[in-house]
Amino acid sequence: MDWPKKSERNKNLKQIIAFTSFKLLSYAVVMILFLILAQIVFKGFSVISWEFLTAMPEDGMTKGGIFPAIVGTFYLVLGSMIFAFPIGVLSAIYINEYTKDSFYKRFIKLMTNSLAGIPSIVFGLFGMTLFVNTLGFGDSILAGSLTLGLLTLPVVIRTTEEALKSVDDSFRHGGYALGATKLQTIRRVVLPIAFPNIITGLILSIGRVSGETAPILFTVAAYFLPKLPSGIFDQVMALPYHLYVISTSGTNVAESQPIAYGTALVLIMIVLLVNIAANTLRRYLGKKVKMN
């Protein structure tokens, strides 16, 4: 057959144009990331000091530190994890190891995915009516932690499920063959192997919880509260909400901008550290499991 000669050059030219532009667009995406990081790191770096991290805010939050917000976020992360970790992991174990009924499995999966898709502000509304009002916890660490916990639950379930799924069935059969019960097999064989991936998923969800704002707006976050909480029924400041407040509705938005940059940098550092920690731990624990 006679093939048109021109088409050959044509299609190769198109390929070069397409590939080059895709490459440039991909790098543009990475550039956006670097732009954000660079902006916040450069401007925030000079603000951050030991004092900034450990002092109370002063002068209508235009001076001083962000200590109570750091402590508040810490408590909220801790509280939500105490709630979401056990329930999420147990739930994933049940779904992956116990349910044979594919309908129930699919149903739970649908519900988990749906919950993951619900906007965080809706969680805020829900947390306010259920925990703050109906159960009477008031604006408190407890109410905020539970709301955040529910928000992370689907993430924990999903990552744990993935981790359990990646354990080959031969390990389970090996356990049964030695006369172990189902529970023993899960505890002694399946969980240790899945552990690195489970823990990685859990750590990553910490990053997510520490940055959430909308769910805590009406359940716990305080606009300005220069003291540390004394119990779980206290209100607290939180880093993301603090950033929102001082950059939009503080007493003097222009003057508090350095503090806003510093707060943003602390938030980004948390996310970065959590990412690095998760990856390192996965690699370290992954090796250990393989060696055993």
Place this chain on the structure above:
Amino acid sequence: MNHIIATEKLNLFYNDFHALKDINMKMRANTVTALIGPSGCGKSTYLRLFNRMNDLIDGVKITGDVRVEGKDIYEKNTDVVDLRRKVGMVFQKPNPFPKTIFENVAYGLRVNGINDNGFIKDKVEQSLVQSALWDEVKDKMNKSAFELSGGQQQRLCIARALAIEPSIILMDEPASALDPISTAKIEELIYELKQNYTIVIVTHNMQQAARVSDHTAFFYLGELIEYGETKEIFTNPKDKKTQNYITGRFG
């Protein structure tokens, strides 16, 4: 000079793994050559040499000669696209494109710059007739190719390969995923196509090799153990390994 395909002292490496060792083999035009051997023996790799499909895999290194129609196809200035138009390929599992039946067959023409719709239409029909699928699909040319049965899909893939008028067709276990009736149809088709094309077929199925091929090559651990007329190989193998394989002692 009627050897349309020939390899000489051909060696192929996947990184450090020596996958094909010193293969010397010649195939004549308008014949069917079957490549047999246990899994991992290198027969599929060997087949994929002739349209340079191995290029897509990282870390492949080739030494020696591969000649198609007398030309060394691994020479620097080889036009790979031109080669692939000359050497068609049918894969293990039917793999129609996510397009209509018509567009599947027209694909090869279109990507090679042919825009004449009348010509394309004729060519599509001709190819489908050749692959014995026309009567079954002529009323649903605009339906998705995924609606066809597995056997029909595989014949569609053959029609797709035929549409760009290759002279050689490589078949990589073309019937391994099909039921016996569809397999019989494909084998019948191979017999018909032999009139106009040179066919190289990789197969796991000993009976199939015996039924459809003129020559058979037995590969084992990257080596060509025995190559000759199919009848000879199956009735009077010279090598012990060949005998063991075709009588089903391993593989």
Place this chain on the structure above:
Amino acid sequence: MKYFIKKLTEKFIEGALFLSSTVTTLTIILIVFFLFREGFSLFKHSPVEDGFVIAVNKGNPVDKITGPQIMDIFDQEITNWEKVGGANDSIILFRIDNISDYYTEAQLGDSFQYVPQLISRLIDSIPGMVAFIPATYAVDGFKGRVIELPNVSMKKFFTEKEWYPTAQPAAQMGVLALIMGTLWVSLGAILLALPLGLATAIYMAEIANEKTRRVLKPLIELLAGIPSVVYGFFGLVIIVPLIQKVFELPVGETGLAGSIILAIMALPTIITISEDALRTTPRAMKEASLALGANKWQTISRVTVPYAASGISAAAILGMGRAIGETMAVLMVTGNAAVMPHTLLEPVRTIPATIAAELGEATQGGLHFKALFALGCILFIITMVVNLTVEYISSKRKLTKR
């Protein structure tokens, strides 16, 4: 005995595991219950704030006034009773502050104890008067007549543009402008993010070598990990001033700023899901295309992308869903004007931003509070539809393309 205890423990733990697995379902049920109970009660409520009533003279024949009409009356757009089906008489407005126009301070009493009676008398004496007064004044012995306004209607809730939830005497609850604002901003975000995200996904799945991919992938995951307030802050200090300068606008807080920030935030979702979809294209299918003389780009554009089309559309829908529900970043950069948007260069307000901005000021259980929950219901329904659509697409994909 020991065996029995062991067996019991196993059963007990299995029960605990089962209970845990029901928590997500339970949460959704509770969310639906609380959200919709509060949200729907809006439609059983008159647009007049709790604790207040509208009262007229007993002789006034008008007995039906709608919310918008009462607003027009109090805005003095309607000045004659004839317009609302009454007699030809001009309307005289009375708000509680107007009391000093009629009576002296001495008459009102030391602790304003005579106010209710005086108002009652006033309404009785002036036939054309309409008064907006606390409900506690209109009890026993009240000489005026209280007019009940029709409840907030669902139809009007969805079709009217005016969002003045705290307006008095009658709140105006039209969410059309908010819905349009949300859709505009999200649609703009997807239009920006989809080409960029798809290009990156194609580059990562089909073009880049393994090494480049291993660098790009974690960077994009990092992009997904940055908190939304940080995006909002970045938008506020970089994007907003930039838009203001480039388009020479009075303010940079616009729908466009929201779209850009949401686009950046939607990128990781779109890239990851599209890349996964592209990767499911069978190798043999791509090889078949190459074997027919197509080059890599032809294979990508004519085979790989069409094969992954349903997955890519799922990515786009999910990205859109995320954009619709995003709160903080949008709240910070869009300017939050509750008016119908005409272009993306105007301030707009989205549903989630409205909830976040106003819930703090709304009285617990009041009209405004309920209206915000109704907005939450809309958001919940939209995201549920999005989720189910994506589930449907991906389940269909699994069935047809094994």
